[in-house]
């Protein structure tokens with residue numbers, strides 16, 4: 038096309054076409070051909086007595102993506118929330134449900150999936166993730182977090198995360214999972230895994246927010262066709278990120294809440310995002326996403342450049358997970 042004509046057309050194209058505002062259920066493409074809704078409800082640390090109501094409220098409020106995990110020990114209650122939503126006429130196929138394989142089940146992958154499906158009351162999940170690339174002793178002194186007598190983590194060194202992935206791949210033929218993926222995979226771990234895969238992970242779910250942009254993982258995944266889902270977008274419970282100056286400036290410019298900026302930061306990067314809340318008014322508020330322009334993103338990117346790496350959520354495994362020390 039004539040470059041002058043291209044410029045002419047661009048100048049007259051309405052901004053809402055060039056920069057469509059993401060919505061909570063904008064479908065983000067996965068390498069399976071399916072789509073993952075841009076916003077999911079997180080359920081980590083959603084206590085018994087709270088999580089059923091929060092799941093039911095979120096679905097009634099329009100959420101279609103729910104993030105779960107065996108390790109959160111609340112899947113039965115999440116399932117009760119889902120059942121309540123189904124009673125109101127929501128159909129299973131309208132929802133995108135993710136759950137995760139816990140570390141003590143790396144050698145019992147289908148057994149773990151079946152436990153989650155039973156608790157959730159589902160016949161399949163849309164996405165099953167390896168929660169961490171770290172197998173732990175399935176016969177240790179605790180079913181979820183086994184430790185040696187000296188307090189160090191009791192890892193299962195008889196197997197590797199590559200073996201785990203092969204068991205994940207085998208799940209696809211059972212029809213109990215629509216897609217498989219990983220979580221908490223650094224670039225070195227992905228580089229180790231990918232040459233051994235028959236099926237590329239559909240998703241890498243990672244901690245991600247302006248304190249921890251993980252740009253190298255986001256770029257690497259983009260290059261390999263792996264969708265990134267961001268967790269702990271508010272920095273998790275108790276984080277000061279909502280009060281961060283750069284976040285407040287962008288929020289003021291767009292006349293929105295800081296939370297809207299922190300969620301929209303991910304959709305601007307092409308990632309989906311998980312926001313946890315058990316508070317109905319916050320579940321409602323978190324539905325809002327906006328378009329952030331380059332100057333907004335530069336402001337948000339500046340936060341980690343000024344502060345350096347800050348990591349909140351990572352548990353101590355006693356192994357090098359391959360994440361960089363400084364960003």
Ligand SMILES: NC(=O)c1ccc[n+]([C@@H]2O[C@H](COP(=O)([O-])OP(=O)(O)OC[C@H]3O[C@@H](n4cnc5c(N)ncnc54)[C@H](OP(=O)(O)O)[C@@H]3O)[C@@H](O)[C@H]2O)c1
Nearest residue numbers: 079080081268269270271272273274296311313314315316
């Ligand atoms: N793959 C993994 O290893 C992994 C690890 C961590 C998290 N995740 C997933 O990602 C989800 C989200 O991460 P997260 O739970 O760590 O933390 P988060 O979503 O960053 O933050 C949750 C905290 O923010 C509060 N909050 C929510 N909306 C708010 C709003 N609009 N204004 C003010 N405060 C608000 C919540 O309080 P209330 O609930 O009291 O309203 C809660 O204390 C998890 O729930 C889980 O599903 C995955």
